[in-house]
Amino acid sequence: MGKNLPIHIAILGFGGRAEGMAKYAVEHPDQLQVVAVADPQPQRRQRATALFGRQCRTYETGEEFYHSNQSQGIGVDGIWVISQERTHAELAVPALERGLPLIVEKPLATSIRDAYRICEAFDRHPVPLTVPHSLRYLASYRKVREIVASGVLGRILHIHAVEQIDHQHTVGYYRRGPGMYRSNTTFLLAKCSHDIDIIYWMMGGVRAKSVASFGGADYFKPRAELPELCSDRCPLATGCPFFGVHYAAKPYVVDKDTLAVGRGDLCAWNSGAEQVDHQTLIIQYEDGTTADFTLKCFGDNRRSLQITGSHGTVYATPTDVELVSYHPARVEKFGSDRLPVQPGTHGGGDYALIRDWIEAVVSGGQTSSATVHESAEAVAVCIGAELAMMHHKLIEMADLRRQQPGPEALLWPVTH
Numbered sequence: 001m002g003k004n005l006p007i008h009i010a011i012l013g014f015g016g017r018a019e020g021m022a023k024y025a026v027e028h029p030d031q032l033q034v035v036a037v038a039d040p041q042p043q044r045r046q047r048a049t050a051l052f053g054r055q056c057r058t059y060e061t062g063e064e065f066y067h068s069n070q071s072q073g074i075g076v077d078g079i080w081v082i083s084q085e086r087t088h089a090e091l092a093v094p095a096l097e098r099g100l101p102l103i104v105e106k107p108l109a110t111s112i113r114d115a116y117r118i119c120e121a122f123d124r125h126p127v128p129l130t131v132p133h134s135l136r137y138l139a140s141y142r143k144v145r146e147i148v149a150s151g152v153l154g155r156i157l158h159i160h161a162v163e164q165i166d167h168q169h170t171v172g173y174y175r176r177g178p179g180m181y182r183s184n185t186t187f188l189l190a191k192c193s194h195d196i197d198i199i200y201w202m203m204g205g206v207r208a209k210s211v212a213s214f215g216g217a218d219y220f221k222p223r224a225e226l227p228e229l230c231s232d233r234c235p236l237a238t239g240c241p242f243f244g245v246h247y248a249a250k251p252y253v254v255d256k257d258t259l260a261v262g263r264g265d266l267c268a269w270n271s272g273a274e275q276v277d278h279q280t281l282i283i284q285y286e287d288g289t290t291a292d293f294t295l296k297c298f299g300d301n302r303r304s305l306q307i308t309g310s311h312g313t314v315y316a317t318p319t320d321v322e323l324v325s326y327h328p329a330r331v332e333k334f335g336s337d338r339l340p341v342q343p344g345t346h347g348g349g350d351y352a353l354i355r356d357w358i359e360a361v362v363s364g365g366q367t368s369s370a371t372v373h374e375s376a377e378a379v380a381v382c383i384g385a386e387l388a389m390m391h392h393k394l395i396e397m398a399d400l401r402r403q404q405p406g407p408e409a410l411l412w413p414v415t416h
């Protein structure tokens with residue numbers, strides 16, 4: 001059954017991403033209101049109070065939120081789980097069990113087991129649900145999906161995709177920020193489950209059969225000549241691209257065993273971060289189609305997608321699409337002149353997905369997001385790729401889906 005506007009939500013995990021998403025509530029209080037926030041970090045709870053007022057109740061964890069509201073009913077219309085990825089299943093499943101509409105951030109989980117737990121809870125309680133694979137909401141990728149579904153490309157034979165991340169983001173988030181430890185996430189899962197989901201979307205639901213992957217941390221190896229923290233005494237102090245970027249920011253706690261992670265003045269090389277700085281995947285799908293995807297951790301935030309079929313190729317970025325047909329030879333371009341412009345972050349994808357979720361909550365229907373099952377498939381392929389890279393072997397996805405290794409499988413083996 002649908003709900004009335006404004007939709008009252010609880011946000012579990014109020015870090016940078018949650019604050020960005022919650023801006024929608026600040027700008028559209030007639031549609032969305034944040035009435036509860038849970039976060040273990042006191043400064044994040046204070047930030048929530050500053051943004052949403054004293055009437056917004058705060059809790060130290062998502063678990064405490066559910067526990068405190070057990071007897072008197074939860075008092076919200078929906079839940080947003082925007083905590084770190086290893087906690088998603090713990091915080092999403094109770095929402096589903098209570099039949100509450102849900103946004104649960106990508107990656108859906110950090111193990112196939114946890115991703116399937118969310119899927120099973122959803123199958124028992126199919127509430128309006130969004131996994132914010134925001135690329136699916138971009139006008140350009142929707143156009144690509146439309147082209148693929150129309151059949152004009154003929155038989156799809158290969159998909160090629162690249163994500164080239166700004167190196168400052170690589171260092172800020174994955175070498176000295178919340179994404180630095182594999183016990184929480186991997187770079188591929190955190191950043192590229194989006195791209196792997198898009199490839200799966202373009203494959204029209206045909207699943208991956210086998211995955212190979214190569215990569216590692218080959219630039220950011222520890223450097224004995226550099227100190228652990230940025231300072232004027234560092235020999236790279238004047239030329240280092242990463243010095244001072246976050247240096248002025250107030251350091252926050254670095255703690256591998258708790259969930260608060262990050263310190264802005266950690267040396268990019270000596271931070272103890274466990275992530276790769278480049279990785280390439282090769283995927284074979286069950287119908288024989290192949291795909292390759294490369295995560296580049298240096299660059300300027302470009303993304304590209306190329307889908308090659310027997311009759312044509314489509315080239316796409318988050319803003320432009322070019323369709324090349326072979327017989328007769330023809331090129332058609334779709335740029336900002338032909339694609340709708342959407343306001344907001346991630347090319348407008350974030351606000352589009354929030355609006356879509358609100359509409360689904362009001363109507364009691366479903367969203368046009370990736371389903372949990374589709375998002376779980378992106379998790380499975382990313383985990384398959386990690387294991388392929390770590391163990392230098394081909395991963396058969398049917399075996400992996402059956403074995404469902406836990407998150408510990410993603411930790412590097414300890415070498416002494």
Ligand SMILES: NC(=O)c1ccc[n+]([C@@H]2O[C@H](COP(=O)([O-])OP(=O)(O)OC[C@H]3O[C@@H](n4cnc5c(N)ncnc54)[C@H](O)[C@@H]3O)[C@@H](O)[C@H]2O)c1
Pocket residue numbers: 012013014015016017018038039040041044060061062063082083084085087105106107132133134178190259260261346
């Ligand atoms: N869809 C996108 O484009 C997109 C973009 C950025 C981040 N994300 C995802 O959003 C999530 C959060 O990312 P972030 O950058 O904000 O990370 P973050 O570390 O800044 O924020 C996560 C917050 O969750 C809190 N937390 C941890 N355990 C908790 C618990 N048990 N209960 C309640 N809160 C808890 C932490 O204290 C932290 O404040 C991640 O899954 C990330 O991958 C998605």
